[in-house]
Amino acid sequence: MVFVPYDRPVRAAIIGLGRIYDLNIRAYVGNPDVEVVALVDPSEERRAERQADWPAAATFASAAELAASGIEVDAVEALLPIPLHTDGVIELFGYGWHVNLQKPMCSNLAEAVQIIAAAKAHDRVLRVMENYLFYQPLHKLKEVAASGELGTIAGYHMKMVGSGSGGWHVPWSSFEWQLEQIKRGRGILVFDDGWHKLSTALWLFGSVTEVRAWIGTTSFGSGIDLDAPSMIAWEHANGVRGVWDITLAPDLYLRSDYYTNDERWEITGSKGFARVNRCTGRGIQQPSLEVYSDGEMRGHHALDDDWASSFRDSGRHWLTWLRTGEGPLLWSGDQAVDVLRFALAAYASSSAGGIGVCPGEVV
Numbered sequence: 001m002v003f004v005p006y007d008r009p010v011r012a013a014i015i016g017l018g019r020i021y022d023l024n025i026r027a028y029v030g031n032p033d034v035e036v037v038a039l040v041d042p043s044e045e046r047r048a049e050r051q052a053d054w055p056a057a058a059t060f061a062s063a064a065e066l067a068a069s070g071i072e073v074d075a076v077e078a079l080l081p082i083p084l085h086t087d088g089v090i091e092l093f094g095y096g097w098h099v100n101l102q103k104p105m106c107s108n109l110a111e112a113v114q115i116i117a118a119a120k121a122h123d124r125v126l127r128v129m130e131n132y133l134f135y136q137p138l139h140k141l142k143e144v145a146a147s148g149e150l151g152t153i154a155g156y157h158m159k160m161v162g163s164g165s166g167g168w169h170v171p172w173s174s175f176e177w178q179l180e181q182i183k184r185g186r187g188i189l190v191f192d193d194g195w196h197k198l199s200t201a202l203w204l205f206g207s208v209t210e211v212r213a214w215i216g217t218t219s220f221g222s223g224i225d226l227d228a229p230s231m232i233a234w235e236h237a238n239g240v241r242g243v244w245d246i247t248l249a250p251d252l253y254l255r256s257d258y259y260t261n262d263e264r265w266e267i268t269g270s271k272g273f274a275r276v277n278r279c280t281g282r283g284i285q286q287p288s289l290e291v292y293s294d295g296e297m298r299g300h301h302a303l304d305d306d307w308a309s310s311f312r313d314s315g316r317h318w319l320t321w322l323r324t325g326e327g328p329l330l331w332s333g334d335q336a337v338d339v340l341r342f343a344l345a346a347y348a349s350s351s352a353g354g355i356g357v358c359p360g361e362v363v
């Protein structure tokens, strides 16, 4: 498609006003590039609550009602439960709106093909937002790796501990659709959170040629089967190897303003290493980025390491893109399919006993 940037503020609607709305709107608040014209959610309570943020916006119980209202919309922020992504996004393109979709894009390749075909058919832009790529300590980590300061990059290690104590309130309704995803074999750790982690690997080191995985399950009853302990290892086309381990610590208290994820990222090079110590939660309270080389450890104390800022900057990037058409979308639809393939390769490997699987060959 030939995208023509908007020479006026983008008229936006927010579709889905649940938990993550609180962070997504940071890109919209006080942003002269956008005017929030509508809010959509079947929950009357949520509509009333969120209306206070945007008194001038109209509210609707469904996207169909908004489309029928005659209100002009250019682009939407789709904050829908994952099981609704495919049909929901196809519907949104049908109304002629560009879509900034939350991750994971969808759960399998057949759905991805349908979503991308719908964007093409309606000549609209699909972006699958990836806020971790806008988290300043990870940005700086990428810069350090590219600078040569660590020597030749050899390895990438991510660690994630899912804890069940602390953090913000997540309503049970936000978990209900996760149970549906679990039934489909798309767990909350490997697939939902994993979407971010695998994205960072592709963003830092490019395409992946082989994935090996060992995905476990811990059952808490009533269908709450969490996909850990799990280990995923891979090799990039440039030779860098990566590994991500996921551990559950249900009784571990983690101080966090958001979800209780204890996360770390570490890049090892031939003469040093660099490590991001935390992201969503406040696990290790040292500088969010530390760089070791030539016998010296340097701490980055002044980075914007509030996880919420990554939503602000990712959303602003999208709105600027709509005004200019310039730069990468982070992610485009096709790039999001690469993330999906990476995750699907991990599932295929694990179910075949940990054999190497090429993401480009998963069907």
Ligand SMILES: NC(=O)c1ccc[n+]([C@@H]2O[C@H](COP(=O)([O-])OP(=O)(O)OC[C@H]3O[C@@H](n4cnc5c(N)ncnc54)[C@H](O)[C@@H]3O)[C@@H](O)[C@H]2O)c1
Residues within 6 Å of the ligand: 015, 016, 017, 018, 019, 020, 021, 040, 041, 042, 043, 046, 061, 062, 063, 079, 080, 081, 082, 084, 088, 102, 103, 104, 131, 173, 174, 175, 192
């Ligand atoms: N980027 C991140 O780090 C991050 C973190 C959390 C969630 N998410 C993603 O954000 C999305 C939403 O997650 P959440 O935690 O806010 O879920 P949630 O359940 O809290 O909110 C979803 C909202 O969508 C509404 N909804 C349901 N059907 C709808 C429809 N047909 N039209 C409009 N609204 C509808 C629900 O009433 C609810 O208010 C998911 O895709 C999730 O994966 C991303």
